Amino acid sequence: MSIEIRNVSKQFGDFRALGDVSLDIGSGELVALLGPSGCGKTTLLRIIAGLETADAGSIHFSGEDATEKHVRDRNVGFVFQHYALFRHMTVFENVAFGLRVKPRGQRPSEAQIKAKVTDLLKLVQLDWLADRYPSQLSGGQRQRIALARALAVEPQVLLLDEPFGALDAKVRKELRRWLRRLHDELHVTSIFVTHDQEEALEVADRVVLMNRGQIEQIGRPQDVWDHPASPFVYGFLGDVNLFHGRAHEGLLHLDGVSIDTPEHAGAQDAKAFAYVRPHDLDVRRYTPGESGIVAELQRVIVVGPIARLELWPLNDQAPGGHDPLIEAQMPAEQFRAQGFKDGEKLVVSPRRARVFLQPQPA
Numbered sequence: 001m002s003i004e005i006r007n008v009s010k011q012f013g014d015f016r017a018l019g020d021v022s023l024d025i026g027s028g029e030l031v032a033l034l035g036p037s038g039c040g041k042t043t044l045l046r047i048i049a050g051l052e053t054a055d056a057g058s059i060h061f062s063g064e065d066a067t068e069k070h071v072r073d074r075n076v077g078f079v080f081q082h083y084a085l086f087r088h089m090t091v092f093e094n095v096a097f098g099l100r101v102k103p104r105g106q107r108p109s110e111a112q113i114k115a116k117v118t119d120l121l122k123l124v125q126l127d128w129l130a131d132r133y134p135s136q137l138s139g140g141q142r143q144r145i146a147l148a149r150a151l152a153v154e155p156q157v158l159l160l161d162e163p164f165g166a167l168d169a170k171v172r173k174e175l176r177r178w179l180r181r182l183h184d185e186l187h188v189t190s191i192f193v194t195h196d197q198e199e200a201l202e203v204a205d206r207v208v209l210m211n212r213g214q215i216e217q218i219g220r221p222q223d224v225w226d227h228p229a230s231p232f233v234y235g236f237l238g239d240v241n242l243f244h245g246r247a248h249e250g251l252l253h254l255d256g257v258s259i260d261t262p263e264h265a266g267a268q269d270a271k272a273f274a275y276v277r278p279h280d281l282d283v284r285r286y287t288p289g290e291s292g293i294v295a296e297l298q299r300v301i302v303v304g305p306i307a308r309l310e311l312w313p314l315n316d317q318a319p320g321g322h323d324p325l326i327e328a329q330m331p332a333e334q335f336r337a338q339g340f341k342d343g344e345k346l347v348v349s350p351r352r353a354r355v356f357l358q359p360q361p362a
Contacts, residue, residue, distance in 0.1 A: 001156040008057030017043040028187040032204035040213040077150030081162040085134040092130040098153040120148040140171040160192035234275040247272035261355040271358035278329040280352040292347035307335035
């Protein structure tokens, strides 16, 4: 089932949760709504589900207007962050619940319910836990049961609100791989809300970046990562260093270094800023007169194959932003071979940067 969201707005008192949001989701697609807390992603999910009513705009399921439909008539499966399983019911009874409460004319027979629930528990690889109660399960197991329960009623749309948010990092990683495999098998149109960039980029077919009630960018994970459409997107997707300078005729001039910016060839001494990923910084020993940003190595964190270097700029004009600290990354072997020491003076140069011109005041 495809979903068409058209010009949806929602206000809570003085707070604008959504402002004129439009989005198309293809049948069988897995889409992530990604953004910081308060950006409107959960509100949008609840409006799609029918749990919240939009102030303006419409929701269509495969061309049919669902805007005024009650949640029970939308055939939507919903998985919440905190499992929402019935504690007094076994795993089997939890999954069977949605089938048992169907109207008499649509309710399957007990034999059909048993077969359906057994198949679903096998699908989520927990059929051996059918007689257990939620309190006897791990967090990851509970969330898989919650997903099986949502799938039992054969929803046309599956909505997941921070489904792995309450779990530890290792379990989250295992479950998102599992969710991707499950989706590839079932092809249910699915939307999941997350503030975890890695989760969205790893699991989704497409990522919808949201900020302050509006959509900043929509695209495939690799496209969004490689070509951020705005400073917000670049800053939100992973660690990044922010440098301030001036753009002039295709070059961004920072303190001690220049970066090619052919996309801004027409700029004339304009204020600009550059975003640089830690792995896109070259770090070398300082020699007098060398071009680059001179910085003192303050701390090194080696985790597995990666060395993270924290450097404090010594130039007259430190990089702008809230924190002038520069973070660089390099292979741990390379770091050990260089023999850099805390307190040593080094030179940092960006290999690649994304440059934005600073908007002129109106």
